[in-house]
Amino acid sequence: MTTLSRFEIHQPASALEASQMLAHYGEDAGFYAGGTELLLAMKHSALNYRHLIDLKVVPGLNSIDVRNGFLEIGATSTHRSIERSALVEQHQPAMAEMESQVANVRVRATGTLGGNLCFAEPHSDPATLLLVLGGTVKIESAAGAREIPVGDLIAGAYASTLQAGEILTKITIPCAKPTHRSAYMKFQIHERPTLGLGLWLETPDDGRTFTSARVAVGCVCPFPARGLNAEKLLTGSCTEVEKRLPEATDAIADAADLLDDHEGSAEYKRHLIHVFLRRVFRKAIGEALD
Ligand SMILES: Cc1cc2nc3c(=O)[nH]c(=O)nc-3n(C[C@H](O)[C@H](O)[C@H](O)COP(=O)(O)OP(=O)(O)OC[C@H]3O[C@@H](n4cnc5c(N)ncnc54)[C@H](O)[C@@H]3O)c2cc1C
Missing domain, CATH: 3.30.43.10 (Uridine Diphospho-n-acetylenolpyruvylglucosamine Reductase, domain 2)
Structure with a gap:
């Protein structure tokens, strides 16, 4: 018991x-x-x-604002409040959509974005998307304040880089621009996701070419990982990028420490990345999914 x-x-x-x-x-x-x-x-x-x-009673820690081209989300904002925020929907719709798919409505109504990031549960969604959106976190304590990229907050499965007494107070995300395309997709069979895949692209000509890309995978590995070598393969003309997706899959899978666990084998997870990279790319550029 x-x-x-x-x-x-x-x-x-x-x-x-x-x-x-x-x-x-x-x-x-x-x-x-x-x-x-x-x-x-x-x-x-x-x-x-x-x-x-x-921390929920600390005034101002659950605010959601836009300042100077950045969306600022207080750490005690619940998943539900982020999902339903008109500011998040307007300035970073991929974030609002990802939040709407976290857990179930009871967990979303109570669980916070800050708690999710600090707990660093390997099967969670937000950190993977925040890696590609360029998210940073503000950390405060009696010793002072510092701001670090989301990737530097997570040290491993269930491990953050927070020092004793440090509080995550704010998550900052650059607002989406008309030249940005981004999407997050997950695959889930159990209570928590098996795979999460986030993609961000810069396109000066409405999806004909991509000048910059960021891709990250989560849940299949102990902590979310950027596929830096894959990102080079995801730039160029749309046709070139589509042809290179299988090669990019391998680069993403190689960058992540794919786990054999109750969700499936490492080989199965490589296959999922292959399937979902194509889907997330099509979703990001606004094409219908198969
Ligand atoms: C049934 C179930 C299904 C779920 N499914 C999903 C899913 O599909 N996707 C997903 O991403 N997540 C999922 N989750 C995880 C969920 O998102 C988290 O439980 C939630 O966001 C954690 O936030 P919390 O406020 O409840 O954290 P708490 O439980 O209050 O805290 C978690 C940890 O973080 C620390 N902490 C909290 N806030 C701060 C802070 N601001 N600064 C420093 N330390 C802090 C606490 O000390 C504690 O160690 C699921 C959870 C459950 C129970």
Whole structure:
């Protein structure tokens, strides 16, 4: 039987106070946002905290704004609030669509984007898309603030690069421009996705040529990975890029540490990347899917 041990919830008035509270209670304390991962981990005794510092009550941490061409999403924004935000839909529609496919509506209504990124669960969606959209995260603590690319936040499966007392406060994403095309697709058979694939393209001439590309894969590997060698193959004329998709598949699969696990073999995951790279490319350029 799984049970939760007793704990106390503390409600800080600012990110600074939250960081100080964590320092005060030390290893007996953890930050808490939606609790969708944390409480499960505590029920299974994977994490044991007697003090939870509630980040949801910190004013301003759940705001969604656009400033100087960047979409700024507060870390305690729930998946549901991002999915339903008119600003996100207008300035980064691929993000709104990806969020609408996370988990189920109960998890989306409670779980936060910040919690998702900090927990670094390998079978999650947002980090993979944020890698190709050029997302960064702001991290604050009593020691100060720093901003890093999303890729530098995730150290491995269930591991972030956050230091004790550091809080992820904001996720910043460049707004989409008319010359950008982007899409995210996932394949899912169990409770969490088996594959996630994100693609971003720059096209000065409405999809006839691509001058720059970013592609990332997640869920098939311990943490999301950019396919840097594949990105070179995804530039050129549309016809050239379509011909090079099989070669790009191999480059993406080689860049990721494909896992043999309960979701399938590494070879099966390579096949999924092959199938979904073509689909995500067609989706990004607005062509009908097979
Ligand atoms: C049934 C189920 C299905 C799911 N399916 C999907 C899916 O399809 N795709 C997907 O992407 N995800 C999926 N998830 C994961 C879900 O997105 C996460 O559970 C959720 O986003 C985590 O956010 P939270 O606010 O609940 O985090 P919490 O559980 O509150 O916290 C998680 C961890 O992050 C830390 N933390 C939280 N916020 C911060 C912060 N701002 N700064 C520093 N540390 C912080 C906490 O200390 C804790 O260690 C699923 C989860 C469940 C339970």
